[in-house]
Amino acid sequence: MESAATELRGLIAGATPRLRSLPEDRASGKPVADKWSLKEILGHLIDSASNNHQRFVRMQLQQDIGVFSYQQGEWNAVQKYQLERWQDLVDLWAFYNTHLVHLMEHVDPASLGHTCDMGYPNPATLKFVMEDYVRHVRHHLDQILGDMDPQKRTRWVRRDPKEQ
């Protein structure tokens, strides 16, 4: 999983200083009430890191871990990311992902075909889960750093594991 790990390492290195430079009010600004603020998007990436951390470990220990998913909107709302300091969220995101790079670099190659049911039509292999995780990080970092109108944010396009 060297290439996914290298890509994630590059995303952390490139994005962290840019995230740190965003002011608190910009990070918590909510120009459109029903769209996530930048804090809430980064919070979503922290939830993604913590849930995928579980997948990355559990899938190495078990051939098929069955259903493993989480309710993204509910997770975000419960944790009140809007009330948390932006710099703390950036640090947590960066350190968590640094650990995930380490994990990917040391993944047991024999487990890359192990599977998880992520609600896609086909079971996802650990290789797919890791690659799709990095694609998802990039997608949301582009939203945060692109400074775009929240209404014009591009939607996440799910990929069927079979088409990887």
Ligand code: NI
């Ligand atoms: Ni997402």
